[in-house]
Amino acid sequence: MNVPDDLLFSASHEWVKVEPDGTLAVGISDFAQEQLGDLVFLEVPEVGRELMASEPCAVVESVKAASDVYSPVSGKVIAANTALVDNMGQVNSDPYGSWLFKVQPHDKNELKQLLTS
Secondary structure (H helix, E strand, O other): OOOOOOEEEOOOOEEEEEOOOOOEEEEEOHHHHHHHOOEEEEEOOOOOOEEOOOOEEEEEEEOOOEEEEEOOOOEEEEEEOHHHHHOOHHHHHOHHHOOOEEEEEOOHHHHHHOEEO
């Protein structure tokens, strides 16, 4: 899979895309979805929830295992992609086009702690 070069990554395999308005879209990497296998369950954080960097805030579950998704930065959840709950295969087929939640970051300097592609 081609990894978009405009994404940032956490060590725990979450990706971050900085949107034009400064908000952040967050998803799981191709490597993460490949390790999990076919996804069967997704729990995303509620809109309005305040997150701390590295805090578990979502869950993805496959036929193999369940895995926490960690917030790559501190901020407020402004959107949750609940449409994925009914179409989990989209995360497997297009992990970099399937954001799980969006965050309004509290401190954009936290992005400096993330990795490039």
